[in-house]
Amino acid sequence: MKICCTRVRRKGRCHEKLQLVTKNQTTLKPSVMKKVYFLLLILAANYAAAQNKEYSISMNGLGALRLGMSQAKAEELLNKKIALTKNYLDTLNGYYEDTANVMYKNIPVQLEFQRSYTAPNTFYMRLIGIRSSSPLCKTSDGLGVGSDNLKIVAAYNDYHINIQPGFYNYYATETGKGKSTIRILDDAASTMLYDANAYTLVFYLLNNKVVSFEIKGKLKEE
Amino acid sequence: MKKFLPFFLLLVATTVVAQNKDYLLSTDGMGAIKLGMPLTELNKLLQKEITLKVINIDSVRLTETVKTKYKGIDVEIGLFKRQDNIITVDGIKTSSPLCKTNTGLGIGTTKLQIIAAYNGYHIDAKPDFTYIDEKPVKSKTKSTVTVKEDREGYAIIFTLVNNKVVSFEILPIYDDEE
Numbered sequence: 409m410k411i412c413c414t415r416v417r418r419k420g421r422c423h424e425k426l427q428l429v430t431k432n433q434t435t436l437k438p439s440v441m442k443k444v445y446f447l448l449l450i451l452a453a454n455y456a457a458a459q460n461k462e463y464s465i466s467m468n469g470l471g472a473l474r475l476g477m478s479q480a481k482a483e484e485l486l487n488k489k490i491a492l493t494k495n496y497l498d499t500l501n502g503y504y505e506d507t508a509n510v511m512y513k514n515i516p517v518q519l520e521f522q523r524s525y526t527a528p529n530t531f532y533m534r535l536i537g538i539r540s541s542s543p544l545c546k547t548s549d550g551l552g553v554g555s556d557n558l559k560i561v562a563a564y565n566d567y568h569i570n571i572q573p574g575f576y577n578y579y580a581t582e583t584g585k586g587k588s589t590i591r592i593l594d595d596a597a598s599t600m601l602y603d604a605n606a607y608t609l610v611f612y613l614l615n616n617k618v619v620s621f622e623i624k625g626k627l628k629e630e
Numbered sequence: 631m632k633k634f635l636p637f638f639l640l641l642v643a644t645t646v647v648a649q650n651k652d653y654l655l656s657t658d659g660m661g662a663i664k665l666g667m668p669l670t671e672l673n674k675l676l677q678k679e680i681t682l683k684v685i686n687i688d689s690v691r692l693t694e695t696v697k698t699k700y701k702g703i704d705v706e707i708g709l710f711k712r713q714d715n716i717i718t719v720d721g722i723k724t725s726s727p728l729c730k731t732n733t734g735l736g737i738g739t740t741k742l743q744i745i746a747a748y749n750g751y752h753i754d755a756k757p758d759f760t761y762i763d764e765k766p767v768k769s770k771t772k773s774t775v776t777v778k779e780d781r782e783g784y785a786i787i788f789t790l791v792n793n794k795v796v797s798f799e800i801l802p803i804y805d806d807e808e
Contacts, residue, residue, distance in 0.1 A: 572753070593756075616749070
């Protein structure tokens with residue numbers, strides 16, 4: 409099927425009209441064309457929705473990446489091995505946490521993993537943080553890179569919101585003109601609830617506009 | 631009459647400015663009442679002797695809250711006895727609509743207005759929680775917004791009901807107290 413441009417006469421004037429034409433040059437009836445356009449619209453909408461889901465930011469994940477998922481599950485999802493370099497397998501001297509920079513659905517993300525013990529000296533690496541600065545990623549309210557601070561506050565009105573100058577990090581805050589951090593804490597994070605998964609959505613802003621975000625989890629022991 | 635009017639207007643404007651200063655909220659106090667002010671100075675300011683019922687009687691207790699009037703409005707003043715035995719102002723609380731910050735925030739102000747006014751500050755806006763059977767239950771109406779210049783130090787705490795300020799408190803906050 410192809411689209412052809414034909415000239416038609418209507419009310420004494422010539423107009424150009426786009427028409428769907430089959431292989432044997434038969435023009436489709438308008439009623440059939442309407443159904444085809446409608447079907448194409450539905451397909452386009454579904455494709456956009458699927459794309460949106462893949463980059464959807466929530467309190468506990470980004471698209472199919474979910475906090476709490478094992479390194480093995482994350483590798484299966486990304487279809488490649490994740491290289492953790494801090495010798496996390498060394499239970500005496502190795503690091504308890506490690507990060508890796510990977511590509512997820514064509515966007516760069518930083519994944520943070522932490523040891524999760526199932527028995528003494530037996531553990532697996534579990535996803536506890538996802539960080540990205542891709543403008544494709546958005547929350548269900550449409551917030552993402554470029555959003556301003558007051559829109560974030562308005563969208564998360566019922567949550568515990570913490571705002572501070574600099575790019576906040578538990579270990580050290582990165583200071584600098586125009587830098588700030590907005591952290592959205594869920595109820596478990598806000599009340600430091602014991603024996604519950606607690607999630608924090610972090611927005612890093614420059615001059616009150618989001619430049620990157622991070623989803624962090626403090627996960628209960630299994 | 632024409633000469634009298636400008637003079638009268640000047641007098642009114644000066645009175646208004648003075649009134650505003652009396653009720654001006656900041657992170658270090660309200661009007662002339664400042665955090666850290668000794669009780670003796672507070673008594674002079676209020677032109678009355680505050681009666682202590684706890685600090686001066688019980689040697690173990692170091693804090694006390696008193697209710698009093700300041701420039702015609704009801705205030706609660708927190709007092710603290712330091713190691714040198716000097717009693718100082720350690721907190722001020724009021725719900726008077728006369729009290730405003732230098733940017734005009736006061737009773738009825740919304741959470742968004744507070745956050746917009748304190749750009750660059752440390753802000754903590756959180757809902758109130760109560761505990762039932764040791765499980766936290768979030769309040770649907772009550773919340774607080776705490777504003778500090780730095781991570782630790784003096785703070786203004788705005789208490790909100792249905793996202794509008796109903797009272798303020800000014801006190802020192804140190805990290806492990808939040």
